[in-house]
Amino acid sequence: xxxxxxxxxxxxYLADDFEKKYESCNSTPYSVTxxxxxxxxxxxxxxELMVAARSGxxxxxxxxxxxxxxDMVANPDLVASAxxxxxxxxxxxxxxxxxxxxxGKAREPVRVAEEYASIxxxxxxxxxxxxxxxxxxxxSINNGIPPIEIRPRFDxxxxxxxxxxxxxxxxxxxxxxxxxxxxxxxxxxxxxxVPVWITGIGNPRTMQMCLERxxxxxxxxxxxxxxxxxxIFDRFWEIADQVGVPRNPxxxxxxxxIAVAETDEQAEKDYARHLEYAFQKGLGSIPAQKLAMPGGIxxxxxxxxxxxxxxxxxxxxxxxxxxxxxxxAGVVICGSPATxxxxxxxxxxxxxxxxxxxxxxxxxxxxDLAMKNIQLFAQEVAPKLRELWSDTDxxxxxxxxxxxxxxxxxxxxxxxxxxxxxxxxxxxxxxxxK
Amino acid sequence: MTTTKEEFGPSITEEAVSVWxxxxxxxxxxxxxxxxxxxLHPANGLRWDLFLSHxxxxxxxxxxxxxGTSAGDPYAIHLIDSLADMxxxxxxxxxxxxxxxxxxxxxxxxxxxxxELASTFPTIASKIVLLSPLGxxxxxxxxxxxxxxxxxxxxxxxxxxxxxxxxxSMLALPExxxxxxxxxxxxxxxxxATAKFCWPIPDRGLRGRIHRVSAPVLVVWGKxxxxxxxxxxxxxxxxxxxxxxxxxxxxxxxxxxxKLDETIEKVDAFLVGNS
Numbered sequence: 001x002x003x004x005x006x007x008x009x010x011x012x013y014l015a016d017d018f019e020k021k022y023e024s025c026n027s028t029p030y031s032v033t034x035x036x037x038x039x040x041x042x043x044x045x046x047x048e049l050m051v052a053a054r055s056g057x058x059x060x061x062x063x064x065x066x067x068x069x070x071d072m073v074a075n076p077d078l079v080a081s082a083x084x085x086x087x088x089x090x091x092x093x094x095x096x097x098x099x100x101x102x103x104g105k106a107r108e109p110v111r112v113a114e115e116y117a118s119i120x121x122x123x124x125x126x127x128x129x130x131x132x133x134x135x136x137x138x139x140s141i142n143n144g145i146p147p148i149e150i151r152p153r154f155d156x157x158x159x160x161x162x163x164x165x166x167x168x169x170x171x172x173x174x175x176x177x178x179x180x181x182x183x184x185x186x187x188x189x190x191x192x193x194v195p196v197w198i199t200g201i202g203n204p205r206t207m208q209m210c211l212e213r214x215x216x217x218x219x220x221x222x223x224x225x226x227x228x229x230x231x232i233f234d235r236f237w238e239i240a241d242q243v244g245v246p247r248n249p250x251x252x253x254x255x256x257x258i259a260v261a262e263t264d265e266q267a268e269k270d271y272a273r274h275l276e277y278a279f280q281k282g283l284g285s286i287p288a289q290k291l292a293m294p295g296g297i298x299x300x301x302x303x304x305x306x307x308x309x310x311x312x313x314x315x316x317x318x319x320x321x322x323x324x325x326x327x328x329a330g331v332v333i334c335g336s337p338a339t340x341x342x343x344x345x346x347x348x349x350x351x352x353x354x355x356x357x358x359x360x361x362x363x364x365x366x367x368d369l370a371m372k373n374i375q376l377f378a379q380e381v382a383p384k385l386r387e388l389w390s391d392t393d394x395x396x397x398x399x400x401x402x403x404x405x406x407x408x409x410x411x412x413x414x415x416x417x418x419x420x421x422x423x424x425x426x427x428x429x430x431x432x433x434k
Numbered sequence: 435m436t437t438t439k440e441e442f443g444p445s446i447t448e449e450a451v452s453v454w455x456x457x458x459x460x461x462x463x464x465x466x467x468x469x470x471x472x473x474l475h476p477a478n479g480l481r482w483d484l485f486l487s488h489x490x491x492x493x494x495x496x497x498x499x500x501x502g503t504s505a506g507d508p509y510a511i512h513l514i515d516s517l518a519d520m521x522x523x524x525x526x527x528x529x530x531x532x533x534x535x536x537x538x539x540x541x542x543x544x545x546x547x548x549x550e551l552a553s554t555f556p557t558i559a560s561k562i563v564l565l566s567p568l569g570x571x572x573x574x575x576x577x578x579x580x581x582x583x584x585x586x587x588x589x590x591x592x593x594x595x596x597x598x599x600x601x602x603s604m605l606a607l608p609e610x611x612x613x614x615x616x617x618x619x620x621x622x623x624x625x626x627a628t629a630k631f632c633w634p635i636p637d638r639g640l641r642g643r644i645h646r647v648s649a650p651v652l653v654v655w656g657k658x659x660x661x662x663x664x665x666x667x668x669x670x671x672x673x674x675x676x677x678x679x680x681x682x683x684x685x686x687x688x689x690x691x692x693k694l695d696e697t698i699e700k701v702d703a704f705l706v707g708n709s
Contacts, residue, residue, distance in 0.1 A: 141582060144634040148502075148511060148626040176515055289584045295626015299508045303619035307611065419509035 004059030104134025148295030212413025223313030226330030249354030278363025284318030466490025474544030502627030656685030
């Protein structure tokens with residue numbers, strides 16, 4: 001089992017009545033902040049990631065959310081590049097895992113290829129490249145993309161980026177959305193096969209794409225793993241069987257919010273209100289109509305979700321969810337090291353999860369408690385958890401070679417858009433370079 | 435392929451028109467008799483209503499379904515990527531149907547499409563009726579961001595009196611949960627398909643082209659339109675050489691539903707007049 005620290009950079013000092021006062025955490029006026037508050041929220045976030053790197057985590061994972069008070073990481077590659085260099089100077093063998101640049105949103109896909117290539121070089125070949133398809137509010141409101149174009153753009157951009165990394169010759173890209181007379185990026189990734197992961201919330205088409213094309217799949221379980229886990233993971237492995245790929249746990253990642261203290265009582269005392277802050281003022285304060293915009297979900301998906309919204313778990317109650325609600329739904333796992341180990345292990349072994357993204361800083365959690373959570377988890381929980389799957393023959397094909405992985409090539413398969421042919425879309429003509 | 439069904443009176447047939455070198459099928463619902471009238475529907479898809487049934491008493495109404503909004507063919511939306519190409523495809527549809535200088539009627543998004551069509555092909559229509567059209571933008575007259583509106587918010591964006599009988603008749607969902615889910619999915623997808631050409635700002639350069647519209651234009655607006663403010667009515671009148679404006683009191687964005695009689699009165703007067 002691989003274990004990363006996953007963190008967002010929330011603004012930690014929102015008023016108690018934030019979620020009652022503001023329509024969403026995606027339209028919060030910046031005037032609620034102070035410069036000290038912004039600085040310390042961001043500085044602590046970086047320091048926590050570095051403490052994790054020094055505490056033996058296998059990876060550091062961050063992601064992209066623009067114009068949002070619950071995560072001030074507008075471009076995860078800026079954070080990841082700082083971490084790449086810092087960890088390299090300290091000789092820390094930790095994966096740098098932006099989960100990452102949304103390709104349904106990106107209007108400069110070649111720049112995304114360049115950023116990731118730079119991170120791989122800065123880290124000496126420790127990049128794990130995550131590509132979310134794109135949250136609707138982020139792609140369509142923050143970046144003006146019509147929601148119905150999110151998936152077609154993702155498909156074009158991903159193909160273009162993979163080719164920009166791998167094609168030894170300069171090439172022309174004549175796409176639906178982008179045209180480049182020459183693509184010949186410098187630098188290229190050090191890794192001959194950069195592990196590629198796609199982040200999603202359960203769309204079967206996305207899963208099929210990951211399984212056919214040999215991408216890892218990250219499931220973000222914000223909606224409550226006890227409510228959604230069985231649906232999502234059973235679906236994933238059933239599609240794996242249909243596609244005909246082995247049920248290798250290392251291809252499946254799972255993001256879980258975790259809070260650990262000396263005892264169950266102490267954990268609740270330390271973390272409960274910060275967890276409530278995280279979800280009431282974070283995901284709970286993203287209105288549904290900003291997460292599911294017309295055209296962004298396939299027509300059959302909308303029909304299925306209207307009849308059975310189960311994939312969204314606790315989401316509709318999250319704005320007022322109490323600590324107990326969050327625990328009961330599995331949105332968070334909170335307790336002593338033994339409690340946390342038992343619950344996480346049970347869940348990961350039940351559903352075949354080989355990559356855990358442990359979210360150990362969250363909401364208003366202050367620096368000292370975040371450090372405690374990260375270090376206690378590293379010392380008391382992670383070592384035993386890491387043994388999971390070590391008795392199997394599965395190789396980890398979705399992890400950098402320098403860190404013990406055995407990456408295998410991306411394979412042909414369907415794209416993320418329904419009713420479109422298998423990629424690739426890129427024109428194969430080569431540019432004559434003098 | 436032709437199917438017939440009864441709704442609100444007239445017998446409606448459907449015709450599938452193959453355009454774009456055979457790659458795209460665009461469907462039209464057709465009813466009535468008389469000179470041709472092309473109706474372009476709003477963002478959430480075609481709904482045959484009493485206004486169209488009324489128009490079918492004096493015209494042959496061709497209500498054209500935007501690509502991606504026809505039942506069973508949702509991915510047609512991916513076949514055309516630019517508004518300019520979509521306008522050409524619509525011109526092909528009108529030509530294939532053999533419609534010579536029809537009346538063009540467009541509501542909201544359909545109004546924008548009608549104006550784009552008439553800007554590109556100034557002689558395509560004999561007269562044009564624009565019902566609360568999208569298409570122009572003024573920063574001091576914000577158009578509601580309908581794509582991120584909650585369902586309950588949508589009703590107040592569309593109607594001055596969302597609780598009124600007219601509004602309720604349009605907003606009501608089928609009782610059968612399966613049929614209701616399919617209807618919600620179809621309307622949601624239609625809203626996404628049309629947004630491809632009017633999101634994030636519902637002005638794709640029409641302001642620069644609109645002077646080319648030469649047919650007489652009637653602009654109809656609900657005075658209390660919460661989606662596209664009535665202030666735009668004068669914008670349209672100022673940009674088009676032969677335009678007249680009719681503002682309807684105590685009326686929201688969907689005048690043809692909320693104030694059917696008044697809308698019919700204005701439109702009929704315009705269509706029979708000599709302007």
